Structure formats: structure tokens, C-alpha cells
Amino acid sequence: MRKRTPLLYTLHTGELYGMERMALATAWGLRDEFEPVIFTPPGPAVSKARNLGFEVIETADLRAFSVQLSSFLSRHKRLAFFSTTTVHSLVFSAMNLVYRRRAAHIHMVHGFNENRGSVGRRRLLNHLPVTIVAVSGFARQQLVLHGVRDRQIRVIENFLPAERIVTGARREPFLYPGVRRAAVISRLVPLKRIDLLLTCLETRPELTSIAFHIYGTGSEGDALKERVARSGLNVIFEGFRSDVADQLAQADLFVHLCPDEAFGIVVLEAMAAGVPVVAPDRGGTGFVIDDGVTGLHFAANDAASLGVVLAAICQAQPDQLNALVASARVALETRFSERKRVDEYRSLIWASLGTRSDDQYRKAPTRNDPAL
DSSP states (O other): BBOOEEEEOOOOOOSSSSHHHHHHHHHHHTTTTTTEEEOOOOSSHHHHHHTTOOOEOOOOHHHHHHHHHHHHHOOSSEEEESSSHHHHHHHHHHHHHHHOOOOEEEEEEEOOOOOHHHHGGGGGGTTSSSSESSSSHHHHHHHHHHTTTTTEEEEEOOOOHHHHHHHSSSOOOSSSOSEEEEEEOOOSGGGOOOHHHHHHHHHOOGGGGGGGEEHHHHHOOOHHHHHHHHHTOOOOEEOOTTTTTHHTTOEEEEEOOOSSOOOOOOHHHHTTTTOOOOEESSSSHHHHHBTTTBBEETTTTTTHHHHHHHHHHHTOOHHHHHHHHHHHHHHHTTOOOHHHHHHHHHHHHHHHHHHHTTTTBOOOOOOOTTTO
């Protein structure tokens, strides 16, 4: 019985935002043929990864990362290397000129932060033996626009673990027209455009019938709360909630506002919770949501357009709302299937290693983890 090939997944934060959750879900899906090892700074991702049975190597800074990576490469002749930041990919590429390990090098583009220069930095990976995985067609467009070689990019969309879809908290079917409670799950920072929702509500007084519950914290929190109080809006700031999945399942509607995210995994989480989604027609959600089928689009950065969509859904009949939920469920089980996406990663790794998967690899014991 041959030993499983190490899968080294490096995270540049130890948080559990969408990127980190997706990284752990991918490693979990590949565990049958690969041995996941998570390099991460301190944070909640450490305990989460260990609870999944993964080896975790904590790296507080770039120097610690480099030292640990060198030690790792000295002990393994073949591996899959996943990175989430350009500098980690560059360090690995430089070190492997010395160690010359047989490696599948995959650079993940899960999203873009407020510093758009981070997109262009991926150009430094041009002509290196690296496959850049973009999680949406929008992410691919942005990478090419900023000078990354198109032929080096592969689109593999995000997914939710099948167990999460089956066992996660879920809203009961709609029995009455309209919506009364909406959820927004977001960091309170300018990029996320929470201000757009407030502008919309300030100009559409008929939307006071909807209570908007906003889950998250961030630098704009105080200013946004002051504006809500000043305008008398029906908006409740919930802050951080560990039970946010249960809270989401109690909503009638999920509203996503950011038009610049590469994907928006929280949109899939809302779909799994049986909650209709309203999202921008630009950015990752422009690709993720099929307008009028799996959710509803509004024109990105347009408060008036958002108001029109929210006013319409206030009048929607139960069969219309339930149809959106049902179609979203089908999309989760087909287009965003865990099995299909993990198979894409598996094939990519073996192709990069110049070999194929076979039956000599030990199958890991089955263990469900709906919290991934």
C-alpha cells in the first residue's frame, strides 16, 4: 500500500472566511488520495483543520513559512502545492529550483481585496510551472485584464460540501406572499457596499416592511450604524454570530451587495439554506446566479435598481419564491457539486504530476463534517 502524496495547502490568513473554508473543503474532498497538510498563520483555521484530522503547521510570518517549507521539501520528493497568495507561490518556485521536487503547483485565486494591485501581481507567475485556478469566469476576466496569461488559467468554481447541503439548517417552504426578514452577511468595509443598501432604503420608504439583519463587523461599522439611526431605517446590526447559519435559515431573503468579489461562497450557503438570493449582475455573483432562475440580479452599484428588485420581491407569490429556491437547490447539486469540483482538482493534480490516480492509495475513513 503506497503512502498518499502530501497535499500542502498554504493559507495567508488563519481566519475562516470564504477562502479558508473553501480551502479546507477542497483538502477534505481530496483526502482519499492525498495527505492534507495545512500551512496557516494562527487563527480559528488552525483548530478547524485539526478537527478535520489534518496536520497543521503554523507560520506566523513569511520567514517562518520559508523555514517550514524548506523543512517540508527536504522530506518529500513528490507533492501537490496549493497557494493562496503570490509570494507563497514565488517562494515555493524558488525553493524548488534547489530541491527539484516533483510537484503539482496550483495557485488559487479565491478573491480580490481592496488593494486591486494584488490582481496584477499574479503576472509574476507568468511562465512559471504554475496553474492558476480562478473560482469564476469573472476572476479569470480580471486576471487576464491585469496581464496574467490566459492559457495558464483554469476556472474551477467553488462548491459546498454535500454533507453541508443535506444536513445544514434550512428554511421551511414559503406559504405566504412577500418577504419580511432579510439577511446580509458581510464584512463592514467599503468594498462590500453596505452603504448601497442604506441609500436604497432611504429612498424607498415602502421597504420598511422588511427587517434587514446585517451579520459581520468591520471598519465602517460605527458610521453605518450612525447613518441607520439618523435615517430611522429598519436595519439591525447583529455583529459576529457563531450561529449565523441558523440565522440565515430564519430569513426570507439573502441580499448580497458587493460587485467585485471573485465568487461569494456565502451565496451558495444561502441557496443551501433555502433562502432566495438577490445579488449584483457584475462580479462573481454575475456568473453564479442565473437571473430569474436561481436568484435575482440588480444592476451593480445602482441603489435604484436594487430598490426595484426588493419592491418586486415584496409582492412575490409563494410559488415564485419556492421556484427560485428549488432551482437553486438543483444548481447546488449539479453545477456546484462537490464531487465534480473535487474531481477537477484531482485530475489537475495528477496531470501536473505527469501520472494518473490509481487504486493503490489508501481510502481515508469516512467522516462527515457538516460545518465545513
